[in-house]
Amino acid sequence: MYAVIKTGGKQYRVEVGNKLKVEQLPAEAGSDLVIEQVLMVSEGENVSVGKPFLESAKVNATVLSHGRHDKIRIFKMRRRKHYQKHQGHRQNYTEIQITGISA
Template identity: 70%
Template sequence: MYAVIKTGGKQYRVSAGQKIKVEQMPADVGSEITLDQVLMVGEGESVKIGTPVVDGATVKATVLSQGRHDKVKIFKMRRRKHYIKHQGHRQNYTELRIEAISA
């Protein structure tokens, strides 16, 4: 069984036992959370598509860690104009392990 969930403005295709990194969520490490924005649930040939979410469908997940991704380096330069700009960014994330999908 798999599901398509929406969290942090992005969509993820998940199945039980899978680990994913999503946008940072306010949750403690080790706690269990319920994701209720399930856009689609599928099992084999049967597929339920929500309008926009599937009624009564939830995904239970456990928070494994909170962290930060690798640094993304931004470099801007205009040649012959004496303009150089260096910048960097590290995005926060929450790592989840999908425990169960209920439709």
């Protein structure tokens, strides 16, 4: 059994026991979380697709930790113009573990 959820503007295919790093969520580490934006649920041959979301489906998750991804380096340069720009960015994330899928 798996589901497709939407969180942080991205879509994820999840199963029970998966660990994900999603965009930062306002929840404490160790707390339980219910994701109600479920796009699709599949149980073997039975597939339910929402328009856009399934109203009766929910995905339960536990917040494991918060952190920051590795730094992304941004380098811009114009050749022969003596222009160079260095920039970096670290995105915050929340690591969650899927504990249950209810359709």
